[in-house]
Amino acid sequence: MSQSIGPQDSSAPGFSLAIDAMGGDNAPDIVLDGLELAAERHPQARFLLVGDEARIGGMLARRPRAAKACMLRHAATVISAEMKPTAALRQGRQSSMRIAIDAVAGGEASGVVSAGNTGALMALAKIVVKTLPEIDRPALAAIAPSARGDVVLLDLGANVQCDARNLVEFAVMGDSFARAVLGLTTPSFGLLNVGSEELKGDDRVRAAAETLRESHIGANFHGFIEGHDIAAGTVDVVVTDGFTGNVALKTAEGTLKLMRDLLRQVFTSSIPARAGYLLARPALDRLREWMDPRRYNGAILLGLNGVVVKSHGGTDALGFAHAVDVAMDMVTHRFNDRIREGLAQIGKPVAAPASP
Amino acid sequence: MSQSIGPQDSSAPGFSLAIDAMGGDNAPDIVLDGLELAAERHPQARFLLVGDEARIGGMLARRPRAAKACMLRHAATVISAEMKPTAALRQGRQSSMRIAIDAVAGGEASGVVSAGNTGALMALAKIVVKTLPEIDRPALAAIAPSARGDVVLLDLGANVQCDARNLVEFAVMGDSFARAVLGLTTPSFGLLNVGSEELKGDDRVRAAAETLRESHIGANFHGFIEGHDIAAGTVDVVVTDGFTGNVALKTAEGTLKLMRDLLRQVFTSSIPARAGYLLARPALDRLREWMDPRRYNGAILLGLNGVVVKSHGGTDALGFAHAVDVAMDMVTHRFNDRIREGLAQIGKPVAAPASP
Numbered sequence: 077m078s079q080s081i082g083p084q085d086s087s088a089p090g091f092s093l094a095i096d097a098m099g100g101d102n103a104p105d106i107v108l109d110g111l112e113l114a115a116e117r118h119p120q121a122r123f124l125l126v127g128d129e130a131r132i133g134g135m136l137a138r139r140p141r142a143a144k145a146c147m148l149r150h151a152a153t154v155i156s157a158e159m160k161p162t163a164a165l166r167q168g169r170q171s172s173m174r175i176a177i178d179a180v181a182g183g184e185a186s187g188v189v190s191a192g193n194t195g196a197l198m199a200l201a202k203i204v205v206k207t208l209p210e211i212d213r214p215a216l217a218a219i220a221p222s223a224r225g226d227v228v229l230l231d232l233g234a235n236v237q238c239d240a241r242n243l244v245e246f247a248v249m250g251d252s253f254a255r256a257v258l259g260l261t262t263p264s265f266g267l268l269n270v271g272s273e274e275l276k277g278d279d280r281v282r283a284a285a286e287t288l289r290e291s292h293i294g295a296n297f298h299g300f301i302e303g304h305d306i307a308a309g310t311v312d313v314v315v316t317d318g319f320t321g322n323v324a325l326k327t328a329e330g331t332l333k334l335m336r337d338l339l340r341q342v343f344t345s346s347i348p349a350r351a352g353y354l355l356a357r358p359a360l361d362r363l364r365e366w367m368d369p370r371r372y373n374g375a376i377l378l379g380l381n382g383v384v385v386k387s388h389g390g391t392d393a394l395g396f397a398h399a400v401d402v403a404m405d406m407v408t409h410r411f412n413d414r415i416r417e418g419l420a421q422i423g424k425p426v427a428a429p430a431s432p
Numbered sequence: 433m434s435q436s437i438g439p440q441d442s443s444a445p446g447f448s449l450a451i452d453a454m455g456g457d458n459a460p461d462i463v464l465d466g467l468e469l470a471a472e473r474h475p476q477a478r479f480l481l482v483g484d485e486a487r488i489g490g491m492l493a494r495r496p497r498a499a500k501a502c503m504l505r506h507a508a509t510v511i512s513a514e515m516k517p518t519a520a521l522r523q524g525r526q527s528s529m530r531i532a533i534d535a536v537a538g539g540e541a542s543g544v545v546s547a548g549n550t551g552a553l554m555a556l557a558k559i560v561v562k563t564l565p566e567i568d569r570p571a572l573a574a575i576a577p578s579a580r581g582d583v584v585l586l587d588l589g590a591n592v593q594c595d596a597r598n599l600v601e602f603a604v605m606g607d608s609f610a611r612a613v614l615g616l617t618t619p620s621f622g623l624l625n626v627g628s629e630e631l632k633g634d635d636r637v638r639a640a641a642e643t644l645r646e647s648h649i650g651a652n653f654h655g656f657i658e659g660h661d662i663a664a665g666t667v668d669v670v671v672t673d674g675f676t677g678n679v680a681l682k683t684a685e686g687t688l689k690l691m692r693d694l695l696r697q698v699f700t701s702s703i704p705a706r707a708g709y710l711l712a713r714p715a716l717d718r719l720r721e722w723m724d725p726r727r728y729n730g731a732i733l734l735g736l737n738g739v740v741v742k743s744h745g746g747t748d749a750l751g752f753a754h755a756v757d758v759a760m761d762m763v764t765h766r767f768n769d770r771i772r773e774g775l776a777q778i779g780k781p782v783a784a785p786a787s788p
Contacts, residue, residue, distance in 0.1 A: 233627075270675055303686055319676060320676050356698060
């Protein structure tokens with residue numbers, strides 16, 4: 077999926093992505109190393125790299141592919157991990173994150189990737205890049221592994237309180253996202269609930285289900301799903317409110333961490349167990365690789381006038397490059413146009429099938 | 433924890449527990465086998481066994497400990513797994529589940545254990561046994577393993593919509609439950625939220641947190657916790673609404689199942705991996721035993737005028753015996769008296785510490 081917006085498209089911004097060079101625990105090093113990897117994967121991409129010019133100029137020169145793909149723009153300050161979103165808004169105008177976001181709002185870049193302060197990125201993006209006119213509220217999405225392939229989850233915390241209309245919008249955005257980034261032609265989706273029967277849950281999920289069943293993507297709607305369906309991969313897109321989605325994702329991450337820790341204890345508990353680990357190691361390594369959190373790095377703020385991807389702050393170059401991949405897929409596949417098309421369909425009656 | 437309510441206590445019901453002999457996938461066999469185990473663990477317990485007399489009379493005679501501990505009461509019908517709660521209410525008056533519940537409502541037994549239809553048990557128990565006058569809504573609780581010992585979770589789906597007062601009541605019930613069943617003297621507890629900072633979440637969790645901080649158990653209140661804190665064992669009691677709790681528990685279960693399936697694939701993927709499994713097997717078996725779902729069998733409906741425990745429908749005798757253990761712990765430790773004492777404290781000012 078490395079085709080780029082070519083010069084033949086005169087309406088496309090000059091830069092594929094603006095990159096916050098200074099955000100994250102190990103910035104700017106891992107950002108530049110990540111861009112070196114990303115530039116190889118997306119040879120036609122052009123990046124606007126925003127950060128401390130004196131500090132990153134020389135570093136960039138030592139990464140030839142990134143140097144070729146990037147234009148450098150100076151930013152005098154950095155939004156720290158601890159800064160509150162309100163402070164970031166008031167005091168962060170000269171920060172690398174803000175200048176990168178400004179480039180999206182000003183039409184210079186199609187999207188932005190930052191490993192910096194999540195709350196600040198979400199607040200600045202919402203206020204500066206602005207929400208699509210068709211959308212009531214943006215949602216935070218991520219991709220996770222399941223027994224049956226990658227799964228999109230949203231909302232993961234952008235909205236702690238949601239109504240039925242929000243859930244419907246999340247479903248449309250999740251559908252477009254799965255098409256653009258997972259490359260699926262008809263992604264299935266489900267609404268997270270406390271049971272799979274139609275009468276389960278509260279008015280909100282039941283009303284959203286009714287609207288979705290009658291929508292243009294109704295044929296792909298699996299109906300209500302339960303917590304265990306996430307890891308089972310019952311659907312490609314899991315739709316829920318930001319409170320439940322945030323808790324579910326972190327619960328799954330915590331459970332995986334507990335299992336990893338316990339397995340480490342198992343395999344160091346005795347000499348035979350250590351030997352057993354060595355024998356099973358190639359297969360265990362494949363499992364570890366499959367679940368590698370770096371492969372799933374990148375939380376995506378959907379529903380804005382531009383692509384906004386948050387990389388995990390503690391990731392490495394490979395993880396950062398994956399976050400850039402996700403953003404590039406969204407830019408290349410004109411993700412926002414798809415959302416707008418999808419939302420225009422919601423509420424319209426489904427076309428009757430042609431008579432035989 | 434096998435001390436029983438002795439005959440010296442004239443106000444105690446004659447039976448420790450009423451047991452639904454006919455509920456569950458493998459009833460009545462596993463129920464009777466489970467009671468044979470439970471009767472050994474709780475030698476002073478007396479059970480009212482409710483079911484088809486002709487069918488279970490002979491089976492009981494072949495289980496000497498259970499036969500000694502049980503009195504048999506006939507029930508002509510069974511509430512099936514598919515029956516809707518409303519139908520169970522109307523048509524189930526002669527069922528084993530209903531007659532067992534009636535024994536609690538009538539003061540003959542302190543509690544009831546059933547492996548039958550969950551929705552029917554919850555509805556019948558709420559309507560027949562009735563909610564404690566101090567409680568607005570009962571909650572469903574369970575015990576789960578974590579990195580730092582067993583953790584109590586509630587609500588798991590009895591209430592899909594909760595207000596701040598409900599969350600406070602759940603915290604008090606969870607505290608009493610952890611004291612009675614986990615044997616903790618000062619269990620810590622936390623409110624599940626999308627972040628740990630005080631300003632996170634919605635009005636509901638913030639208002640509940642404020643009340644809890646100022647309550648008689650405020651010193652044990654850890655504040656807000658996140659999804660990953662469940663498996664980490666950050667607190668002994670995880671308090672949340674029924675929608676979030678249901679999704680979180682099932683998400684964790686689904687994640688564990690995925691890991692188990694993947695590990696099975698790993699250890700059968702090659703001859704060296706099989707050999708590795710055999711070498712590490714004693715340690716892997718200890719891990720499996722530690723996480724054995726039978727050890728965590730039993731969902732408990734808290735806040736009623738009696739102890740109500742739902743065993744998993746597909747469990748075996750060991751699992752059913754564990755559900756009886758939980759119910760016995762609650763009966764023995766006068767769980768409901770503790771809840772009432774706790775709720776009477778909520779809203780009262782905390783006693784000032786004695787001056788030095």
